[in-house]
Amino acid sequence: MEFEARKAIVILNKDDAAELDVKPLDRVELVLGKRRDTAIVNIAEKLIREGEIGLYESVVHALKAKAGSKVRISRALHPASIAFIRKKLDGRMLSKNEIETIIKDVVHDRLSDIEISAFLTALHERGMVMDETASLSRSMADNGKKMGWKKVIFDKHSIGGVPGDKTSILLVPTIAAAGFTIPKTSSRAITSPAGTADRFECIAPVDLSWGEIKKVVKKTKGCLVWGGSVDLAPADDIFIKVEYPLSIDPMLLPSVMSKKVAMGAKHLVIDIPTGRGTKIKSISDANDLARQFIDLGARLGVNVRCLSTFGEQPLGHAIGPALEAGEALHAALTGKGPPDYVEKVVALASTLMSMGGMKNAEAKARHIITSGKAGRKLKQIIAAQGGDPDIKSTEIEVGTERCKVTSNFSGRVWWISNKALVHIAKSAGAPRDKGAGIFLHKKIGDRVRKGSTLFEIFAEKPYKMKAALKAAQGHEIMGIGSHYNMVLKRIPEEEHEKTFILER
Template identity: 40%
Template sequence: MPTTRKDQAIATGEGQLCAKLVALDTFRENTVLLARDCAALRPERLRGVRKVEVRSGRGTVLAIPLICDDPNLVAAHEAGLSQPLARRLGARPGEWLQVRPAPPLDTLQAVRAKVAGETLSAAAYDAIARDLAEHRWSDIEISAFLIACASSMTAEETLDLTRAMVAAGDRLTWDRDLVVDKHCIGGVPGNRTSLIVAPIVAAHGLLIPKTSSRAITSPSGTADTMEVLARVDLSEEEMRSVVERCGGCITWGGRVRLSPADDVLISVERPLSIDTPEQMTASILSKKLAAGSTYLVLDIPVGPTAKVRDRREALRLKKLFEFVARRLGLELEVLVTDAAEPIGRGVGPVLEARDVRAVLEGRADAPADLREKALLLAGRLLEADPNMPGGSGAKRARELLESGAAARKLDQIAEAQGPSPVDGRLGGLIHEVLAPTSGRVERIDCLQIAAIARRCGAPSDPGAGVDLLAKTGAQVRKGDPLYRIHGCEALDFGSAVDLAGDNSGYELAS
């Protein structure tokens, strides 16, 4: 009787196992299921080993092993691949894989050094960025790195990390010397100016290939809101096609592998709510450089409940951004703006997309604060045009908005990117938070409003969020609605209502 490949693997113990795709989504983690009686790698060999190396003909990925006692799930000659592992490995069902204990990662020594407060070299950050981009670290290891960097990180280290993150991924180039972009560091609910700025700038004729992140600690990121209007998960080829046709795009940066190490860090930063100045600088600038931007307008909102609380903190952050951008050849203008309250009325993807449409269409109910801030930022970007007379950027931006050119440009971009894959309807569960007394709205807590919107499901549920009905300065009577909570899932909605009941986020003055 002839000897099969399976028999050979069992007989020789050469580490060969047959790939079996398991319907198990482990989110970001690479996980491989091994049988208790695994023919090629005995579980007792894995004691003290946190990872195994899984190699196919197309690459090698490190994975966390789980031991399985159910032969129906994974047999002795099989390696059960979770969905993320199978995708990154490019594995096909039934192909033979080599599985062995993974050698220790040298970069984890750098993490331990960082935990001890040491300054890391540029070479260390290069290696770290490569390992992150190749998904060689577990979430626990990434968390340790983030927390260690939050404790101590120099400006030079921030520069080295930014440069390393750019080098670890792809980098886009364009056939123009001037490629502009705009970014806000976040922390202000509803501040969705990019969806107004990008169409204005593209309508003028400047190139603005805007790649955006999804929300980290907010109820919606630019990509989350744009996804209500159009598809944002574009490949590099698709993105280039949109930019060539429309002069701009508004896409999610993770799909085009621009600074992929940043996407890995963000996925862990989000649940930990970590967003330090150094990580923020490296994240934003690495993405912009990788996208081919040459000129960036950066918005740093400052307010008592914003991400940046005072002017001194804003100045420190501004200088850090300027230092890194200058050393990497990116022309940067930083604007410090007011963030005393949320911008616009909607907080959450569908509600924010509604406000953007209202501004672009010139509707009477469009939020004036969102419109004016978008015009300010668009005007500063237009000033970068060497053919634009100095000081005329703001006027030109207003002309493009009021003429409808910007609205038509967003429609063109949305059509080119493709139809939205998400449900654009507001959540059907509704609760109004009422004024406890009569008086004037004195203050709105950005953090609390954002927390309520996230608690009710935003941005995972695009239709969840908070619709502000009274802004700072408004006179309200007892029982008047201050804002409306929209939810999609009863459990999340109830939790958000409870949170608003404990603290509405509004302060009223008699």
């Protein structure tokens, strides 16, 4: 059975299951020669005949079974972690050992999706005390690959939620140029139009082996690679798959910190984009989250500082892998970029640099960027990762399907909807189509005339451009007006004709 192959699942015929007194999601022990495995039971009436058993790939491997092999099966106990999940369901605290048992079973695919879903839901409902969060972070890090370094490791993480957030591409060379070691692993987009791995892939290869990463970092002090290929805290990836359809994220802290611990980070700056249209709505919420990260970091031996940053509009102008790669590369090579982008990089980079003991870090970070030192360092990193160091921002191909959206009104841009822009960019094909996305011509505070271009949509395929334009019709994207519109929402809403780009 190739499908869902990682789980230790076997399929029994209905009558054999009754004979063994096992029900779906019970466990059986399997013996073939000297090999043993425990598997989750599924039951079929027709697919598997009496006396036959269907094995998923992981069981086939564990038993070295072949078609026709005779396997002895017997009823087995449920794994202990189910009792511990049940304990959390009852609102009780889990011990270090209980958490370790659960994580081991998760990583070895010994728990069904139903059980993992119940665990995550229970964590969402009951929360965790800091002892549990720390145990979970450490278990998740321990049950996966761990990186060893000779240097002190610096790292940066963003809570995310801001489209166009290409911070790492300029921050990593800035920190490396300042003499600190920053082996940055990034994710691909899950729900956004681009993750840093998607962006940087337009400039250089990001799918590096652990050995290659070591070489790049040894040579340049930095890297910008995809974290997925190095198997850090694999439990997290399993949890994310279950959390995604439920839109819950009870693992926010352990998810971030387990990867950082596995990476060996000593100094970590966390960017908490804050405000309307981001995950964290207020500075007070950002403060609470930051305190938790700092406390957790202290328990795990990671020095953490957090910045709450303005997140109510996209960072810079470009949204989508290739457009963002171009904007970031241009900023690094010329030492000039959109002011919000450069200011954010300076703030985060100088925080890390002062954590490393550097004085006047802000001025130095700014100088590294404006003097072109960051750009030269980025070229080294590009070359070390196997890319062309002489790549120019204009050489990064963007979609040839283009469409400008203009304003029907004159006035000022009062607000921009991150959510609407994300939806449009994704409809245009991002992140799958690297050249798809949006280039914003106007941002908050900018003056607009009737007919001015507000933004331009890029796509690689005509039918996706069509989908993007349709998405643009369905959203209120920007608020433009000659005066503040003080009403945010009327409840209940009055019936009114929907006007494109006018009201929130």
